[in-house]
Amino acid sequence: MSLRDRSIAMAGCVQHAWWAHRLAQHGEYRVDRLREAADSIFCTDPDNAQSVFGGLDHLKPGLETAAFLLSGQRDGPIPPQESALITGYTGQLLRLGVAVWKQPRIQKKLGEGIAGIKRDCPSGRASDRTAESTDMDALTTALARLYAENISPLTPRIMVQGNGIYLRNELFAAGIRTHLLAAVRAAVLWRQCGGSLWMLMFQRGSYLRQIRELAAGKSI
Secondary structure, X not given: OOHHHHHHHHHHHHHHHHHHHHHHHHOOOXXXXXXXXXXXXXXXXXOXXXXXXXXXXXXXXXXXXXXXXHHXXXXXXXXXXXXXXXXXXXXXXXXXXXXXXXXXXXXXXXXXXXXXXXXXXXXXXXXXXXXXXXXXXXXXXXXXXXXXXHOOOOOOOOOOOOOHHHHOOHHHHHHHHHHHHHHHHHHHHHHHOOOOHHHHOOOHHHHHHHHHHHHOOOOO
16 A cells, blocks of 8 residues: 555556557567566456566566656657657556446456456466467457457547557557556556545655656665
8 A cells, every 4th residue: 555556556557558559659569568468467466566567677667667757857768749648548547447446347347357368378377378479369369358348438448549550450459458458457456555546646756756766676
């Protein structure tokens, strides 16, 4: 329930929002990122917030991106137009996380769906599957369907902007939805850790300091 846990969860949400954007806009279909998305979705009974993402090392891109977005700087690793998009996506995803948290019926359907998909992974982790791309393609398609059936009907509905070539590609579209599902999972975790949309406005500076410390490896 600490600020540290909420900051970790927010960074997870930002990370997968960022990766969904990179896939939609630039065609970055990366199996390693999708494995991390699936593993965070499968982690339904974590020991702590960081274990959802496999440790802080796996969350480095999200921590660095979240720190940049919260700082309000215009000059940095992400162009201003893309920064605005990711900030908007993150806000919508956090609201979706709250919506899921408030609806036990949706939580139950997601839990049952995740359990069914997870049974196809021998050890319960996507990262332990075979290296064959077709194996991950099937998993991504299943997770995308879970998102479409349970999250897409909720508001706010995420409308990802991107290159039509990638958005019309069924495999890429499934990858985008998988990252969005992982982002919603992180957003639900954020709410479970005491995250509040109202208080976020007043705690921006506190989040920024904590996320910077986590990114620098100074917080334990």
